[in-house]
Amino acid sequence: MSDNTEFVKKLRSVGLRPTKQRLKICKILFDRKNTFHFTISDLQKIIKTKIEEKVSLATIYNTVHSFKKKGYLKEISINSDKSYYDTNITNHHHFLDEETNELLDLDDNDISNLKIKKTIPGKKIKSIEVLVKIANNN
Amino acid sequence: MSDNTEFVKKLRSVGLRPTKQRLKICKILFDRKNTFHFTISDLQKIIKTKIEEKVSLATIYNTVHSFKKKGYLKEISINSDKSYYDTNITNHHHFLDEETNELLDLDDNDISNLKIKKTIPGKKIKSIEVLVKIANNN
DNA sequence: AAGTATTTTATAATGATTCTAAAGTACTGT
DNA sequence: ACAGTACTTTAGAATCATTATAAAATACTT
Ligand SMILES: [Mn+2]
Ligand SMILES: [Mn+2]
Ligand SMILES: [Zn+2]
Ligand SMILES: [Zn+2]
Numbered sequence: 001m002s003d004n005t006e007f008v009k010k011l012r013s014v015g016l017r018p019t020k021q022r023l024k025i026c027k028i029l030f031d032r033k034n035t036f037h038f039t040i041s042d043l044q045k046i047i048k049t050k051i052e053e054k055v056s057l058a059t060i061y062n063t064v065h066s067f068k069k070k071g072y073l074k075e076i077s078i079n080s081d082k083s084y085y086d087t088n089i090t091n092h093h094h095f096l097d098e099e100t101n102e103l104l105d106l107d108d109n110d111i112s113n114l115k116i117k118k119t120i121p122g123k124k125i126k127s128i129e130v131l132v133k134i135a136n137n138n
Numbered sequence: 139m140s141d142n143t144e145f146v147k148k149l150r151s152v153g154l155r156p157t158k159q160r161l162k163i164c165k166i167l168f169d170r171k172n173t174f175h176f177t178i179s180d181l182q183k184i185i186k187t188k189i190e191e192k193v194s195l196a197t198i199y200n201t202v203h204s205f206k207k208k209g210y211l212k213e214i215s216i217n218s219d220k221s222y223y224d225t226n227i228t229n230h231h232h233f234l235d236e237e238t239n240e241l242l243d244l245d246d247n248d249i250s251n252l253k254i255k256k257t258i259p260g261k262k263i264k265s266i267e268v269l270v271k272i273a274n275n276n
Numbered sequence: 277a278a279g280t281a282t283t284t285t286a287t288a289a290t291g292a293t294t295c296t297a298a299a300g301t302a303c304t305g306t
Numbered sequence: 307a308c309a310g311t312a313c314t315t316t317a318g319a320a321t322c323a324t325t326a327t328a329a330a331a332t333a334c335t336t
Contacts, residue, residue, distance in 0.1 A: 285330080
């Protein structure tokens, strides 16, 4: 309840009502130090496990979509099976562990300075992101 | 029929029978100068339009999967809605046009030399790929 | 507290992909 | 060429993630 005010403000600032479902999800997603990469079913499992009450699957989808639309979440495409979301909404790079399918953020200075030398007339660059796939040695 | 021998050989070399459906799809996918990026429904439309006979959807899926498994196609994740495939099976970079959703290959020398400075114990790098999103000016 | 707008929910619908099992085709040995 | 076997194609059903629907519940305003 103490922390909630922060999320209530966050939600209000973009015109979303602070319902108990949205606050619950806020706490799961944003009350942490590190970036959180998740799928809808990851989130559903966490809610089912770590939280007392239930939230319908439709609401999980709706809420994640609202957060994405408002810019609180970013969608990541690493797999066409299901959507991945990221609480780090900046443009950034990733390690993708092929064994576990887990994502890990890379800092800009984990990667050498990146320059795109090719241009397309009439088009401009919106983002540049690197995906580094990793797997167990040998 | 003249060119077919090439595809017949290609298929035989990995233990696939050269059926008329597979040869048809080979011609669409591999009888071209530039990289081809496509979805199953793209391919289906081309078969329906440019080719006389029909190929069932199941066979299109089966064939694309066989080709992927044999290393003749590469799957690209740019969108979780559907799978994209690429006839360029090397590790390479892409422009993604956000307006048209089209992919364009980037040559290694279209991009400054890329170095990953971070390492994960017990893990090694399998691939490094850059996705550059582009959109219309202004 | 009443009225209105928004949200949640269960459930149905959709769309991509995979599965099934029967009919068709390709290959092998003769 | 023929018969036998293995592989492939196919239509249709099944699955699974996601989206749509519309009624019940909740939040907000006055
Ligand atoms: Mn996949
Ligand atoms: Mn998408
Ligand atoms: Zn991230
Ligand atoms: Zn490509």
